[in-house]
Amino acid sequence: SGGGGGGETTSETSADGDSATSTSTSDVPAPKTYTEDELFHMDEWRGDGPQVGERPNEYTGLSVLDLPNLRGEITVYLGGGEGGLYQEAMQRIQNLYRDFTVYIRPASSSQLANTIIEEANAGQSPADVFWAIDAGSVGVVAENGATVTLPDHVTQSVPDTYHPTDEWVGIMGRARSIPFNTNAFDADEIPNEVAAFPDDPRFEDEMGWAPTYGAFQAFITAMRELNGREATKQWLEAMQAHGVRKYGNEFQVANAVATGELSAGFSNHYYSRLVYEERPDAPLELAFTQNDAGALVNCSGAQVIKNSSNPETAANFIHHLLSIELQEFLGTRGFGYPLLSSVPPIGNLPTIDQLNPPELDLSTLANVQPTLELLREVGAL
Amino acid sequence: MSALDRLVAPFARARSRDSGLPTALVLLSGAIAAAVLSPIAWILLRVLEAEGGPSLLTHPSTFATSIALVAVVTGASVVLGVPLAFLTVRTDLPFRRFWTIAVALPLVIPSYLGAFTYISAFGPSGYIADLLAPLGVDSVPSVYGFGGVALVLTLYTFPYVFITTRASLLSFDESLVEAARTLGVSRIEAFRRVTLPQLVPGIASGALLVALYALSDFGTPNLLRLEVLTQAIWVEFNGFGRETAAMLSLQLLTITAVILALQSRVGDSTQGAYVGTRASTSDTTVALGRWKAPALAFCASVVTMCLVVPLGVLFVWFRRGSSAIGRTRLVFEWSYASNSVLVSVAAAVACALAAIPVAYLAARHRSTVAELIDRATYIGYAMPGIVLGLALVFFGVSYGAAVDDLSSVIGAASYLPTLYQTLPLLIFAYVVRFLPQSVGATRSSVMRVDRELTEAARLLGESPLGAFRRVALPLIAPGVFAGAALVFLTTMKELPATLLLQPTGFDTLVTYIWAVRESGSYGAAAIPAFVLIVVSALSMVVILSQEK
């Protein structure tokens, strides 16, 4: 049983193992609307941090109570994971069932994607599920033919933007943003398109970015897909000519904005949440651009790895991540955008509907090579 | 003597006392070298996959930056390490014992942690800037870029030079200095003309570790924003340009090969370490006199830079982060520490065992084969952890698949153990990465054992193995132990290969630090960082207590 087994074995594998028919598609009920009390101990899932704020009374989707039971063991490769939040979520799912165990391997998502590809090259990955912090990584794994198609009832929980193919499904969203120092600017002083920054003298020598960072590269990839290579190149060159400063990652960018080292920067939205965690009084706020690459909403994604010994359970497990309880858990304890639209994000963030992401197939974000070449060409790397 | 004769002479000489290479030893060492070299095969595999074939110099400026960084860090480490070794071994510096340990301790601090704390302390609006701001100082020199990276890397790697130089100084036959002084040569002259030439191999072996570390380190240049080869490799992997990454790795290995060749020239130019078997009876301590205060200040400032700054920052994080600790979901467990110690001890033992045949062969039978085998063990050390990790992922899984195939062919369950994501493969990865530290320390201690001693043992009826066990081993034990302890230290702080190859659910201090750092919970990182440093520091004390 080498690497070429393919994904057709799905039904056979489950047939011999589970006596219960609970994992069969027909048992999955349609989404519905629950009051808080109908859900499973919602108050225990929900976080209570200072940024949580008001929560809704009703949620639409599926409760873990209505999902098929999980049995057996699965291995999840966890890329990133918001400081243990994802791990705790999986821990909680495991705790819901007596006969279910989840083994987690955390590492950086691109590393794990590379690993899964190597594993698939060499034979068989031990992973059943890959849950990565960015869509690019799951996209690459899918492109390399290392995944199994997900059942519709799993993928249909989220808007199509967040599962451009059936090889993976988005779990939590992350929005590109412009963190700015409130001592330097007011919210309405920030341009609503990234194209405006290079021309604006207020930002000369005052901005930071992290070009080696995956999220930034995804942002440039998106720009390339949307505006074409030439325009992207010009923007990059203009920004550099404008004295943008390089950082190792986007937390450093957000932090630098908070400390006043920078006036503004490019980062994912949740890095500013992290800054608040450390320094609740940080003079830092977020702005969002409209309909351009700067407004990209990337997401963490999950997929079932080819040759998984238990693909049904794996898919069902992913479904659990998209249950109301888990989305509430992830959304209120972490800083990501729940992709189940009835579960709002925390803090004073706009809801996911209020964001104006560009029209873009998130899978294309995996096409980072040309981006790297471009970044190198303009000397940003 | 003609130039050619001069070139050939050392080899002719080396061969002259050699009564043939022992086949078994060569085979064993060769196998060890082949094993630690195997990850290169993966790099080649990936390079060949590259579209349009392999292209050599893809990032010329990055390549140049890497070389410059290696040169500067190595030079600076020698400049720091050698005088400190001399001060703590040969002079009447007050509190020598304390300084010895304090100066060696930076080795236990992972350089990425050092870089982190340096950013916090010296970065724009870091603690130092905050402290100085009220005094009207509005800009501190940037820690970012080449200077910062070189500084931080030097601070956390120079102890390699310090330790190897110390070892050479301690085992140096002082009667030679005595001889020089009775010839009317002052102490300083004698140091330059007699001691130094014979310390060169020791200094060079420490400098080699520094150079290769500087070449292969990723965390520091990443944090301090310097585009070096490892950084480029990491970027490529992130962008799934595995072929380009492999090509860059090949460039990095080319530099490694050049460094190894350079080092073996230096190490050989004085034909190995000459060290007497007899202890000096006389009091050879140099009185510092009025240089005492500057010497103390020098030691104190090095220790401040290396230890006080990062520990201070960790402490501040710990204080500030205590609120955030409750917030992080990753709860520190003591099993992480015990797991770290477990794999590190296992790696140390494995390296010690693998190093002995290689080092013995290299020290006793100076031949091209022996030298190649010895050098080969250094390659893995210069391989970025992520490259090594992926290579071993590939081989680990391939091996598993082969075992599966085999069992399906013979139609029975295979009894061959799986390797992938098991401790043995992880420990093998550590051996690949850290074997040279063991080999270096062991090799120089073997050189110190007079060949006639093992000859005497054999004439008294011992087999080569018996002579080794009863005479050589007791005499080289401190070297073997010191090498193992170095491996222990570096394994304790190793991250990239650990992340890729750890058995699922097997968390260690560094993987925990990585996880909480990933979440930005600096406060939570402080505790495991302290634990890591304390455990490593204890083992450092053990290493140094092995010195006589």
Place this chain on the structure above:
Amino acid sequence: MSRTTHNRTDASDASPAADDSDADDAAATGTVLDLSGLTKTYGPETAVDALSMSVADGEILALLGPSGCGKTTTLRMVAGLERADAGTITLDDRTLADPEGGVFVPPEEHDIGLVFQDFALFPHLSAAENVAFGIGDRPAAEREARVDELLDLVGLGDHADHHPEELSGGQKQRIALARSLAPEPDVLLLDEPLSNLDVALRVSMREEMRRIIDETGVTAIWVTHDQEEALSIADRVGVMNDGRLQQIGRPERIFERPSSRFVASFLGQAGFLTGRVDGDAVETDIGRLDATHFPGLDLPDGTTVDVLVRPDDLQARPAADGTTADGRLTQRQYQGPSFVYRVETTEGDSVRCMHNHTELFEVGQPVTVDVVADHPLQWFER
């Protein structure tokens, strides 16, 4: 230098002594150790050059020779520590080394002991542990007894617990000796084993060694620079020069019938008088030495020869007046019971005369020199 030797006691033997096959000088009884054509080169330098000799059971063979002539290298090859480039080594009919035949027996299978020139004591072991090293397989009680016995033998019973670094040069040498004796090897190789000992100790040690060697029946090759040691202790003496064996034979024979100027000059304080054959006498600086000194001399008149004269063969007398003097006293050396005077002859030969310590001459004095030897004089054709 002539290879022709004059045979003063045994007129029938005229063969060059370098490949001495005399029954008298060959290894006496059964040959234990046989070296044949042994050669070892270091780069361009030949340290040992086609050396052949055999050592008989229980005998002591002293190996003499100038510094750097290859003595240590020879011992190391016999011990199996150095691979010969050519030649064979046979011990008790067992081939130990034969490079052409691809035979090389490792040292531990030789049953040969070696006392290293620079001791090679194990620094991590005490004196007693060093001595016990080779007899680890014996029962503890026996081992201890043997170690005590050997330490007493070398006079270091009270240094048993000292480590090598705490021993003086001579003490180390004695421990090295005791260590090599402990396992009672068949063949014992000694590389200047007594060079760092004082005379008294050296004399008693060598008598002790002789006794031990006789008692244990061990065969020994003993490298020494001390001619007295060589002559007094050895059953046979081999003289090496420049990697080659010059002469081997019984001590008396080597001393009295050296095969070459080199061998002669190497034993005893040899002096040489340049002479010219004239009938059956020889004309020299100190006068005409008549036929009685040279029985059997039959060289053509006018042949130049070197006549070997040792200090005890000559006597100097103050020359009554300068004109009759044979030469001048150039040096006086006190040697305890005697003085040795060096005389520079008129034509520039340098000879020594030994005198009782009561006969005092002044340096610079013109002297006449007489031959007082009661034995024929050895000569070497130029």
Place this chain on the structure above:
Amino acid sequence: MSRTTHNRTDASDASPAADDSDADDAAATGTVLDLSGLTKTYGPETAVDALSMSVADGEILALLGPSGCGKTTTLRMVAGLERADAGTITLDDRTLADPEGGVFVPPEEHDIGLVFQDFALFPHLSAAENVAFGIGDRPAAEREARVDELLDLVGLGDHADHHPEELSGGQKQRIALARSLAPEPDVLLLDEPLSNLDVALRVSMREEMRRIIDETGVTAIWVTHDQEEALSIADRVGVMNDGRLQQIGRPERIFERPSSRFVASFLGQAGFLTGRVDGDAVETDIGRLDATHFPGLDLPDGTTVDVLVRPDDLQARPAADGTTADGRLTQRQYQGPSFVYRVETTEGDSVRCMHNHTELFEVGQPVTVDVVADHPLQWFER
């Protein structure tokens, strides 16, 4: 052991020689080097014990003594390599060491050369570079000339480029010697500088050394185990035992008038006959030795004494019949020009007799022994 000495040539001197203050034996002209009360202990062991002596300008002082008696330690203190525990060292009126006064001059300021017992050659330098080490400040041409000269002196001109590991034991020693001579120090300390050399080389080297020392006027302390070396080369000889100086004086005096049994037994192959004083004669195992042998003996009758007899003082004769024999021959040693026979007397004394090599006796033979000494015999009160 008696400290009373018999003075056979100079009846006026009856002082114990250990603190010999004789004009004859004290450092002759101006004292260059003065050691006073020098003491060095290693833990419980006293290596050098209150040693005092002075060395005169241009003289060679030979230091003799059994292994481990403290010779090396003494030299190391003089060279400044070891700190004395007590006592002072003065060179040319400059105090080099005085622990009580807190004075300790480092070795490089001593202008004292030292040839180490174990050579201590620089392993990273070639033979020539080793020799040139101490004269690095001279112009290159001069330096090279000097190195060539010294290498030729020690006979290693063709080994200039060899590294120490490629030299034989004796070659190393010669390089060590050349190296110490190169800078022409004021005082030269030689720790058994010739012990690994063959006789011929040793003799020529020591004559060469004597010449150099005389020419350059350097002062030397020469540790040796070779009594012939000590007696023949030294202006004065010091005999040490157990860290203490036993006797110091001119070679003849030490040899002929040893102050103790120890000193006597240390020079020459001393034998002792147990005797009982009977009037002005002494009764021994080999018969009654009459008054002519013991001028000035005035001990009470019956006092037991040891009579010093060296091999050349005695002659053995085969005893006509066993009953009149004085003892039996127990050993024969060939020594080149002579045989030395050991005789065990009836009462168990052991003495040696030297015979011409033409006089052959058999071991085991009963012999009578005669005193043939032409000088008075030395005795020591028990």
